[in-house]
Amino acid sequence: MNPDLIVIGAGIVGAAAALAATQAGLETVIVESAVPGAGVTGAGMGHLVILDDALLALSARSLELWRALPDHAGSEYRNTGTIWVAETADDLAGLAQQSIHLEAQNVTSRLLDGASLQALEPDLARDLPGGLLVPDDAIVYAPKALAYLLEQARSAGARLLLGRRVTRLTGGGVRFADGTTLTGAVLVATGSQGSELLPELPIAPRKGHLVVTERASASIRHQLVEAGYLRTVHEPGQATVAMNVQPRPEGQLLVGSSRESGIQDPGVSPGIVARMLRRVFRFLPTLREHSAIRIWSGFRPATPDGLPYIGRIPGRGQVWAALGHEGLGITTATGTAELLVDLMLERRGRIDPAPFDPARRMLAP
Amino acid sequence: MKTIALTVDGVAVTVVEGASAAAAVAARTHVFHHSRTGHPRGPFCGMGQCFECRIRINGRLALACLERASSGMAITTGA
Amino acid sequence: MPEHFDILVLGAGPAGLAAARTAARSGLTVGLVDEQSAPGGQIGRRPIWLRPSRLRPSRAFRETIDALRSDSRITYFPGERVVACEKGPALVTETPHGCAMLTGGSLILATGARELVLPFPGWTLPGVMALGGLQVLAKGGWPVAGGGIVLAGSGPLLLASARTLRQAGAQIHAIVEQASRQAVLRFLAGLPAWPTKVLQTLAFAPGMLRMGYETDAFVVEALGQGVLEAVRIESRGRRRIVPCSYLGIGMGLIPNVEAARGLGCALEGNPHPAVAVNAFQETSQRGIYAAGEITGIGGAELARLEGAIAGYAAAGNLTRARALSARRAHWMRFGAHLMRQFALRDSIRQLAEPMTIICRCEDVTLGAIDQVSDAGTLKLLTRLGMGACQGRMCQPALAELRPRYRPGATSGIPRPPLFPARLETLAGLAPGEPL
Ligand SMILES: Cc1cc2nc3c(=O)[nH]c(=O)nc-3n(C[C@H](O)[C@H](O)[C@H](O)COP(=O)(O)OP(=O)(O)OC[C@H]3O[C@@H](n4cnc5c(N)ncnc54)[C@H](O)[C@@H]3O)c2cc1C
Ligand SMILES: Cc1cc2nc3c(=O)[nH]c(=O)nc-3n(C[C@H](O)[C@H](O)[C@H](O)COP(=O)(O)OP(=O)(O)OC[C@H]3O[C@@H](n4cnc5c(N)ncnc54)[C@H](O)[C@@H]3O)c2cc1C
Ligand code: FES
Numbered sequence: 034m035n036p037d038l039i040v041i042g043a044g045i046v047g048a049a050a051a052l053a054a055t056q057a058g059l060e061t062v063i064v065e066s067a068v069p070g071a072g073v074t075g076a077g078m079g080h081l082v083i084l085d086d087a088l089l090a091l092s093a094r095s096l097e098l099w100r101a102l103p104d105h106a107g108s109e110y111r112n113t114g115t116i117w118v119a120e121t122a123d124d125l126a127g128l129a130q131q132s133i134h135l136e137a138q139n140v141t142s143r144l145l146d147g148a149s150l151q152a153l154e155p156d157l158a159r160d161l162p163g164g165l166l167v168p169d170d171a172i173v174y175a176p177k178a179l180a181y182l183l184e185q186a187r188s189a190g191a192r193l194l195l196g197r198r199v200t201r202l203t204g205g206g207v208r209f210a211d212g213t214t215l216t217g218a219v220l221v222a223t224g225s226q227g228s229e230l231l232p233e234l235p236i237a238p239r240k241g242h243l244v245v246t247e248r249a250s251a252s253i254r255h256q257l258v259e260a261g262y263l264r265t266v267h268e269p270g271q272a273t274v275a276m277n278v279q280p281r282p283e284g285q286l287l288v289g290s291s292r293e294s295g296i297q298d299p300g301v302s303p304g305i306v307a308r309m310l311r312r313v314f315r316f317l318p319t320l321r322e323h324s325a326i327r328i329w330s331g332f333r334p335a336t337p338d339g340l341p342y343i344g345r346i347p348g349r350g351q352v353w354a355a356l357g358h359e360g361l362g363i364t365t366a367t368g369t370a371e372l373l374v375d376l377m378l379e380r381r382g383r384i385d386p387a388p389f390d391p392a393r394r395m396l397a398p
Numbered sequence: 399m400k401t402i403a404l405t406v407d408g409v410a411v412t413v414v415e416g417a418s419a420a421a422a423v424a425a426r427t428h429v430f431h432h433s434r435t436g437h438p439r440g441p442f443c444g445m446g447q448c449f450e451c452r453i454r455i456n457g458r459l460a461l462a463c464l465e466r467a468s469s470g471m472a473i474t475t476g477a
Numbered sequence: 478m479p480e481h482f483d484i485l486v487l488g489a490g491p492a493g494l495a496a497a498r499t500a501a502r503s504g505l506t507v508g509l510v511d512e513q514s515a516p517g518g519q520i521g522r523r524p525i526w527l528r529p530s531r532l533r534p535s536r537a538f539r540e541t542i543d544a545l546r547s548d549s550r551i552t553y554f555p556g557e558r559v560v561a562c563e564k565g566p567a568l569v570t571e572t573p574h575g576c577a578m579l580t581g582g583s584l585i586l587a588t589g590a591r592e593l594v595l596p597f598p599g600w601t602l603p604g605v606m607a608l609g610g611l612q613v614l615a616k617g618g619w620p621v622a623g624g625g626i627v628l629a630g631s632g633p634l635l636l637a638s639a640r641t642l643r644q645a646g647a648q649i650h651a652i653v654e655q656a657s658r659q660a661v662l663r664f665l666a667g668l669p670a671w672p673t674k675v676l677q678t679l680a681f682a683p684g685m686l687r688m689g690y691e692t693d694a695f696v697v698e699a700l701g702q703g704v705l706e707a708v709r710i711e712s713r714g715r716r717r718i719v720p721c722s723y724l725g726i727g728m729g730l731i732p733n734v735e736a737a738r739g740l741g742c743a744l745e746g747n748p749h750p751a752v753a754v755n756a757f758q759e760t761s762q763r764g765i766y767a768a769g770e771i772t773g774i775g776g777a778e779l780a781r782l783e784g785a786i787a788g789y790a791a792a793g794n795l796t797r798a799r800a801l802s803a804r805r806a807h808w809m810r811f812g813a814h815l816m817r818q819f820a821l822r823d824s825i826r827q828l829a830e831p832m833t834i835i836c837r838c839e840d841v842t843l844g845a846i847d848q849v850s851d852a853g854t855l856k857l858l859t860r861l862g863m864g865a866c867q868g869r870m871c872q873p874a875l876a877e878l879r880p881r882y883r884p885g886a887t888s889g890i891p892r893p894p895l896f897p898a899r900l901e902t903l904a905g906l907a908p909g910e911p912l
Contacts, residue, residue, distance in 0.1 A: 067853070068851055068853050068854050069854070070853065070854070070857045071853055075853070075857050176857035176858060177858065180857075180858060244900070244903070245863075246900070247864075247865055247897060248434070283434065288900070301892070301893050303561070303563065303893075303903070306903055306904075307903060307904045307905065310900050310901075310903055310904035311904050313900075314900075314901075314904065320900055321899065321900055321901035321904070322458070322459075322899055322900070322901065323899065323900050324459060324897040324898060324899050324900070325894060325897060325898055325899070325900055325903055326863070326864070326865060326867060326897050327863070327867065327892045327893075327894075328892060328893050328894065328903070329892050399526075413618055414525050414526075414618050415525075416525040416617075416618070417525055417617055417618030418614070418617030418618060418619070420614055420617060420619060421614070421617050421618035421619045421620070424619050424620055425620065428603040428604060428704055429603050429703070429704070430603075433601070433834075433837065433838075433840050434838070434839055434840045434864075435840040437601055437834075437840070438602075438603055438703050438704070439601060439603060439837070440603030440604065440606075440704075441606065441610070441614060441619075442594075442605070442606055442607060442610060442837070442870075443591065443592065443606075443607045443610045443870070444606060444607060444609065444610025444611065444612070444613040444614045445519060445591060445607075445609075445610060445613055446512055446558070447591045447733075447866060447869045447870065448607075448837065448866050448869070448870050449838065449864070449865035449866045449897070450837065452865070455573060458573040458574065459573065459899075460573040463610075463613070463614060463617070464512055464513065464514070464556075464558075465514070465556075465573070466514045467618075
């Protein structure tokens, strides 16, 4: 029996897409070369955050969809909110602009002066001029969120095939490493490995590090991100760092973030971790004494223009892509899924698909 | 044998000179902390590997089995 | 600025001390780091009830510790835990108060071994401790004189631990060895090849029998409300309850390979890998040596010989190193003899129940573990091994209980730090960058 849709990759993006497709009535099979979470989804931070850049509409819609998922406790969903923390008066002015942009998307936010910032987060350095609270941002535990989405998809009727690597697209379906094939429309959701199946779509892995601390007495309640974070996302430079700290429900802290391009070595780079931590201490000096249990790295699937590829691949028939979500794929998995299914069923959706059309960046074959 | 005086959770304790910080805590309680789901725990490995003997010494995290007790130390459990 | 030495030695147990001594004797400068407040490793700790003048360790050992004081080429850093190892090699050390970096021309790893304890119902109660751990804590003044003690598990450490605890004034109610009577007799029958071991055993034996040493027996459950009150012992199919305040339990030793693995040194053996070394104790990484129980369990004599070889070899003194190889082979046979006779009976692997906690840091139960089927999912969904001990306690135990989680399946890229480390320590890793 052939499915309507074959989703390649059981990362967060593939899982969310499979759930949405199944719910829309498509007979869906998810195929995964390893196990769910083996890709970058298992290494990410799980901050559900609205970014004030070209992903504003997609991320804002994605948060609505996350909230609307039934019983999302299975994802360890917590409504921590985000506080964007300003270091300078310029940062604060930028945050005021950001607040206006969010407003236009019906997203509530509140500017904080230095004193209100201190009152909300006493561990922050005292000299910081203020911040922007976005109360509806949230966190999930990415591996659990993935398991939850897959379970929802499965109970809606999707099938999951683990340990099956797709070696190539056949035109009308996929061929597996063991030589068997499966026929149906195809969604390539293989994260950083996207270019292996779709060489026309350039994706460059962008390395990031995370540190997890022991459960401790920190009083941090919101996800804290420095206002300059977006600069580090958009900077093409070799290695950038920004303060980005998440309080886990168990009392641990996830401490980030770093971005390095042009690196393949998955090992932890002590130098960049040191820089990242020093940047964090600028905002959270009390974290110096917290102890780290583990440090790891992951590769964000990055595209040349910073936007994901979501849509049909020209010239390949029923082959679709949901790739290149860089550092925001946990968040935008839900919005991506909705957009894709709308496109597949030729429905007019809430999100403008044009910026994400894979045709925009395709390399000559 | 010479003894030294210190405090464990604010209570005065004396131990023999050379004793470990773990021994000093044991003079008062065998429960060093509670686990993630609330079970009482005490030292297990005795050699710095299991982290069940974690305490604070004058506010700094330390492993009680690796540190020596010293005069005037302020130890707190529940770290 | 990092301090630099010709040779860095990590671990000041019998192996590390011997390595420091032979390297220094060959004319090199040595930086010797150990987290304990005194040298000697797991075996060489002086009980606090003995005054230094009554200390009677073996002669070789005493000489080595003396060398630390008299040999100006050796700089000893006690109380410093190595939390990160870098190629180079460089060691990042931490104390509760600060951190430092040491660099060296070559590195000798002598991180020893820890105990293997297989989970059973009640094993997380305060009062249940690792067998040698209880011994070590008692040497450090832990009050054991009051309540009764049961010692359980396997191997000669039962006897060594019992002896120390008796000296500390403890009442020992039972010593239960899981190996069969025949296995213990075979172990004793093989001992004459190592006369010093015969003498040690003779010294222990009478006391042992008085304290109720029995074979073919093991603890199946620890009982108590909030703290240990009694244990249930199974012996030849019969079960009985023995009241006690402490249970010391250990099923043997396993090498502390984490530092070596982090440096990319090849490991060998399953389910508890050891560092692979050549005849000169060199690992698969050039310039990195390993000696003592990190390379396999074999006792203090073997550890000392391996350390001496590593020290000479790292100093380029190969003739001297080679001269020790026959004695090393002799003591390796002792290690093999020990491991063979005290192999674990399978019923010990069956004691844990679905509600039994396997990962003490994150309170992950066997039942939760059995709901997943592969190592990757296990980590992501149960948080097993994600706590402060970084899997040191639960992962070897799980490898025994559920062979599908043996290393190889679970070992990916090792994730630093080597031990939990303060963020400020890690932030200092890149030298020369201003804060
Ligand atoms: C350090 C770090 C922190 C991050 N923090 C956040 C955050 O806070 N918030 C946020 O929204 N995002 C965050 N991200 C980004 C997020 O993790 C990614 O954008 C997201 O996980 C991408 O998911 P994916 O499903 O596209 O890819 P993946 O999770 O990599 O999934 C792809 C799957 O496809 C499988 N696969 C590959 N090739 C094949 C094949 N040929 N056949 C079959 N299967 C195949 C892989 O095994 C894998 O399971 C972070 C990323 C990093 C590195
Ligand atoms: C708890 C215990 C009790 C024992 N009691 C006895 C006994 O009574 N009689 C007997 O014959 N044998 C005993 N043994 C066995 C005996 O200790 C070994 O045979 C012998 O000590 C091995 O010597 P080694 O040098 O290889 O390792 P060890 O003696 O274990 O020395 C390793 C040293 O390295 C240090 N170390 C490890 N990692 C780090 C790090 N990252 N940073 C800083 N320091 C580090 C450790 O603290 C330790 O001091 C015991 C073993 C254990 C584990
Ligand atoms: S008792 Fe295990 S670390 Fe101290």
